[in-house]
Amino acid sequence: MPDLPxxxxxxxxxxxxxxxxxxxxxETRRKVELVDALSRTGLAQIQVCSFVPPKNVPGMAxxxxxxxxFTRQSGVRYTALWLNEKGLQRALAAGKLDVKGSxxxxxxxxFLKRNQNRTLQENIEAQRRIIEMYKxxxxxxxxxxxxxxxxxxxxxxxxxxxxxxxxQQVLDLAAEYALEIKVFxxxxxxxxxxxxxxxxxxxxxxxxxxxxxxxxHLHDTRGMGIANVYAGLEMGVDILDASVAGxxxxxxxxxxGAAGNVCTEDLVFMCEEMGIETGVNLDxxxxxxxxxxxxxxxxxxxxxxxxxxxxxxxxxxRAAATA
Amino acid sequence: MPDLPxxxxxxxxxxxxxxxxxxxxxETRRKVELVDALSRTGLAQIQVCSFVPPKNVPGMAxxxxxxxxFTRQSGVRYTALWLNEKGLQRALAAGKLDVKGSxxxxxxxxFLKRNQNRTLQENIEAQRRIIEMYKxxxxxxxxxxxxxxxxxxxxxxxxxxxxxxxxQQVLDLAAEYALEIKVFxxxxxxxxxxxxxxxxxxxxxxxxxxxxxxxxHLHDTRGMGIANVYAGLEMGVDILDASVAGxxxxxxxxxxGAAGNVCTEDLVFMCEEMGIETGVNLDxxxxxxxxxxxxxxxxxxxxxxxxxxxxxxxxxxRAAATA
Numbered sequence: 001m002p003d004l005p006x007x008x009x010x011x012x013x014x015x016x017x018x019x020x021x022x023x024x025x026x027e028t029r030r031k032v033e034l035v036d037a038l039s040r041t042g043l044a045q046i047q048v049c050s051f052v053p054p055k056n057v058p059g060m061a062x063x064x065x066x067x068x069x070f071t072r073q074s075g076v077r078y079t080a081l082w083l084n085e086k087g088l089q090r091a092l093a094a095g096k097l098d099v100k101g102s103x104x105x106x107x108x109x110x111f112l113k114r115n116q117n118r119t120l121q122e123n124i125e126a127q128r129r130i131i132e133m134y135k136x137x138x139x140x141x142x143x144x145x146x147x148x149x150x151x152x153x154x155x156x157x158x159x160x161x162x163x164x165x166x167x168q169q170v171l172d173l174a175a176e177y178a179l180e181i182k183v184f185x186x187x188x189x190x191x192x193x194x195x196x197x198x199x200x201x202x203x204x205x206x207x208x209x210x211x212x213x214x215x216x217h218l219h220d221t222r223g224m225g226i227a228n229v230y231a232g233l234e235m236g237v238d239i240l241d242a243s244v245a246g247x248x249x250x251x252x253x254x255x256x257g258a259a260g261n262v263c264t265e266d267l268v269f270m271c272e273e274m275g276i277e278t279g280v281n282l283d284x285x286x287x288x289x290x291x292x293x294x295x296x297x298x299x300x301x302x303x304x305x306x307x308x309x310x311x312x313x314x315x316x317x318r319a320a321a322t323a
Numbered sequence: 324m325p326d327l328p329x330x331x332x333x334x335x336x337x338x339x340x341x342x343x344x345x346x347x348x349x350e351t352r353r354k355v356e357l358v359d360a361l362s363r364t365g366l367a368q369i370q371v372c373s374f375v376p377p378k379n380v381p382g383m384a385x386x387x388x389x390x391x392x393f394t395r396q397s398g399v400r401y402t403a404l405w406l407n408e409k410g411l412q413r414a415l416a417a418g419k420l421d422v423k424g425s426x427x428x429x430x431x432x433x434f435l436k437r438n439q440n441r442t443l444q445e446n447i448e449a450q451r452r453i454i455e456m457y458k459x460x461x462x463x464x465x466x467x468x469x470x471x472x473x474x475x476x477x478x479x480x481x482x483x484x485x486x487x488x489x490x491q492q493v494l495d496l497a498a499e500y501a502l503e504i505k506v507f508x509x510x511x512x513x514x515x516x517x518x519x520x521x522x523x524x525x526x527x528x529x530x531x532x533x534x535x536x537x538x539x540h541l542h543d544t545r546g547m548g549i550a551n552v553y554a555g556l557e558m559g560v561d562i563l564d565a566s567v568a569g570x571x572x573x574x575x576x577x578x579x580g581a582a583g584n585v586c587t588e589d590l591v592f593m594c595e596e597m598g599i600e601t602g603v604n605l606d607x608x609x610x611x612x613x614x615x616x617x618x619x620x621x622x623x624x625x626x627x628x629x630x631x632x633x634x635x636x637x638x639x640x641r642a643a644a645t646a
Binding site: 153155191192195197221222224227230231259263266269270273274275299302303304306307308310313314317318320 | 327433474475477478479519520543545546547549553554582589592593596597598622627629633636637640641643
């Protein structure tokens with residue numbers, strides 16, 4: 001048996017992933033309702049929204065109102081996404097968010113072109129401007145990430161060497177600005193990973209960068225999400241992004257059946273059943289997943305919210321046995 | 324890296340799992356169409372139907388006609404399910420099926436009561452009568468299985484010791500009748516397994532019964548199917564049941580969101596991407612999955628049929644790079 005982590009940190013990305021992707025429109029108060037429901041689950045981090053131009057992502061036009069609307073729970077970090085200084089300023093102005101920076105590169109130049117109209121080199125220059133902006137606003141930067149780290153619909157497979165090289169570039173950039181990267185996230189943006197490629201990639205990263213704590217951001221478009229998480233856990237990864245009910249998808253990935261992140265409650269279920277602490281109350285989370293489905297008005301991909309928590313069935317079976 | 328098998332055998336159960344579960348009615352010719360489509364995928368074994376009383380399973384009332392209707396492809400084994408002598412006689416009378424027997428016990432007495440109205444002991448007696456029936460009809464018996472091997476919605480967790488004991492009982496029964504069990508299947512009928520419990524159970528089985536070739540039949544009701552398959556592969560399991568598009572579910576399991584077996588094309592995708600041969604043409608199988616969805620008239624849980632085969636995207640990316 002490999003050593004699974006004792007405890008994992010799950011970063012809930014459902015509100016951001018979901019509401020940027022859903023055609024909607026979804027009322028602001030319902031978005032707030034979901035954030036508040038997630039705040040009561042025990043999840044330690046919730047990404048509330050992205051501050052991006054409404055013409056690019058209409059579902060995020062009310063991001064400022066969503067942030068105004070939700071009720072902070074102590075012990076929960078509330079985060080947001082931004083792509084430029086204007087976005088960062090909105091996040092800072094909100095006064096309710098845990099604003100932290102990260103240095104993010106993308107492994108696929110073809111994807112970068114479509115998604116942000118940049119070359120790899122232009123993206124590195126853009127990161128310099130972003131780091132300078134963080135410095136100026138005194139925003140801490142302890143996280144690096146590589147998008148499309150396992151493959152790209154437009155560029156094909158991404159080699160481990162490329163990811164290692166890009167990781168080194170992130171660390172070099174950080175060093176230039178006297179920043180220390182502690183957490184490094186690999187994103188399978190377009191769902192190219194398999195459990196085997198996750199193990200190999202994480203293994204290569206661990207070997208080359210033993211000091212980095214690794215995180216995985218895994219999309220479930222080809223149904224590999226939960227198996228890829230398991231492979232990551234087996235390699236000791238203990239930070240995972242996930243999306244309640246499986247909300248979301250990337251609007252730029254050109255998938256017919258664009259699927260969101262791996263489903264939070266399915267992930268919590270797997271971890272808890274395997275003795276890995278998540279800090280989350282699964283029943284409360286299942287209720288939040290059902291709320292998410294009600295809010296978007298169509299079925300979402302999560303399984304445990306339909307299949308049910310085994311804890312409940314265990315208790316019922318125990319009661320029946322002693323009756 | 325653990326040693327994954329070089330090659331796996333996938334037993335397609337979609338037509339049987341699906342058409343016994345779907346409310347329908349589904350025209351016989353469409354069921355035949357699906358079997359014929361699956362016959363062209365490279366799958367080596369297809370379970371076509373179950374011969375059970377129509378009053379219990381209305382969707383199988385036309386089982387004899389389905390068997391009459393499909394076209395045998397050489398190299399493909401066509402199987403069926405039955406629960407009693409009448410069912411077996413129908414399977415034999417069809418003259419087109421690969422009729423093989425198995426000795427099957429169920430780990431949960433509570434489930435057995437609901438499903439077949441038998442105690443564990445009565446079930447063993449019933450197996451004796453079934454074995455005698457196989458002897459009489461000269462049906463070969465080389466397979467054993469345990470249903471509800473990982474847990475039961477009505478009885479709770481199932482211990483590894485219980486499964487080991489029941490496996491021994493199957494082998495003892497076989498020995499009584501001078502039969503040799505070569506393949507042994509563990510069925511997660513109600514989706515209680517996690518990758519960890521799969522590894523532990525398979526490990527315990529391997530240790531106690533090293534001569535048995537193990538198979539897994541995994542339902543996906545709680546979204547763990549593909550991760551559980553991966554855990555099985557890591558333990559060297561090389562026979563897997565699966566269901567095209569994720570068709571099916573157990574009508575007696577009392578699940579709200581009863582989900583079928585792990586999805587065949589998602590499983591084939593994972594194996595092929597990891598270098599494990601399946602013998603299956605994924606594009607042809609994806610077309611069969613889309614046909615299955617068309618036949619049942621509602622979305623089915625498979626992911627790769629929506630997310631797409633990476634092979635196609637790789638070729639497109641290669642073409643774009645050289646253009």
